[in-house]
Amino acid sequence: MSDSPRLAGKRALVTGGGRGIGAAIARRLAADGAAVAVNYVSNRSSADTLVAELTDKGYQAVALRADVSDPDQTRVLVDQVVAAFGGLDILASNAGIEHFGALESITPADFERVFRTNVAGQLFATQAAAAAMTGGGRILLTSLISARIGVYQHTLYAASKAAVSAMVLNLAPELAERGISINAIAPGGTATDMAAEVASRYIPPALRDASAEAVIKSMTALGRLAEPHEIAAVAAFLLSPDASYLTGTTVEAAGGQR
Numbered sequence: 001m002s003d004s005p006r007l008a009g010k011r012a013l014v015t016g017g018g019r020g021i022g023a024a025i026a027r028r029l030a031a032d033g034a035a036v037a038v039n040y041v042s043n044r045s046s047a048d049t050l051v052a053e054l055t056d057k058g059y060q061a062v063a064l065r066a067d068v069s070d071p072d073q074t075r076v077l078v079d080q081v082v083a084a085f086g087g088l089d090i091l092a093s094n095a096g097i098e099h100f101g102a103l104e105s106i107t108p109a110d111f112e113r114v115f116r117t118n119v120a121g122q123l124f125a126t127q128a129a130a131a132a133m134t135g136g137g138r139i140l141l142t143s144l145i146s147a148r149i150g151v152y153q154h155t156l157y158a159a160s161k162a163a164v165s166a167m168v169l170n171l172a173p174e175l176a177e178r179g180i181s182i183n184a185i186a187p188g189g190t191a192t193d194m195a196a197e198v199a200s201r202y203i204p205p206a207l208r209d210a211s212a213e214a215v216i217k218s219m220t221a222l223g224r225l226a227e228p229h230e231i232a233a234v235a236a237f238l239l240s241p242d243a244s245y246l247t248g249t250t251v252e253a254a255g256g257q258r
């Protein structure tokens with residue numbers, strides 16, 4: 001049996017890879033043997049620090065700036081990854097933005113911003129990556145548990161993530177013809193900057209006096225938020241050869257959230 005790590009020789013792009021869940025995925029893919037491009041949009045120092053951490057361990061990694069809400073920048077990003085690594089085998093499309101708001105507060109600009117990043121951003125990253133995956137590949141998009149479980153005033157964000165689950169389902173057959181699998185991961189609440197900013201918004205009106213911690217405990221079978229590395233472990237499986245019979249699926253990693 002070979003001792004090579006399971007992604008040895010693979011070339012990966014992680015969008016929004018400088019911090020949070022994306023950074024955990026980048027760490028995990030690198031440890032599994034892949035060369036990893038860490039994309040960021042505004043937080044260059046986090047991406048540079050992560051790349052330094054990975055290269056210090058002997059892994060191959062680069063940091064690349066691109067705003068995935070702009071398809072032109074995403075195409076350039078994929079070209080840069082191909083130039084750096086000689087090809088692309090894996091896309092972890094993780095970049096995303098949150099939104100909470102009452103129906104009457106949602107503006108067309110909010111809709112445009114959320115859907116440009118969370119839906120168009122993932123669709124055009126998939127388009128550019130698939131075009132570069134000349135030898136087949138694996139694509140993982142990021143959905144959300146609220147695509148299935150209603151959360152108070154989470155409509156716009158949940159709708160954008162539900163669109164992602166529909167995208168993987170419908171893209172699976174045409175990408176299969178090209179030897180590419182496409183799935184989505186739907187994390188539950190995960191301890192990142194994003195969760196820190198909005199955790200209290202997950203408290204339903206009927207439980208307004210409860211703490212966010214008590215509500216999370218009642219919402220999940222495991223009684224806690226996920227750590228980013230726990231989501232990354234599921235992502236790494238979905239991006240590995242072990243997931244050879246999985247495509248078109250949204251896999252929930254949500255601690256039994258209900």
Ligand SMILES: NC(=O)c1ccc[n+]([C@@H]2O[C@H](COP(=O)([O-])OP(=O)(O)OC[C@H]3O[C@@H](n4cnc5c(N)ncnc54)[C@H](OP(=O)(O)O)[C@@H]3O)[C@@H](O)[C@H]2O)c1
Binds near residue numbers: 145187
């Ligand atoms: N945390 C949760 O509880 C949770 C639950 C379910 C799903 N998710 C999803 O999981 C993904 C990661 O979440 P997180 O909690 O790690 O978020 P986070 O801590 O807010 O980090 C967001 C990441 O996305 C990047 N990003 C945002 N807009 C971008 C753009 N236009 N172009 C390129 N990169 C962009 C950010 O880059 P910079 O560092 O440059 O700002 C950052 O790396 C998101 O898609 C989120 O919707 C999160």
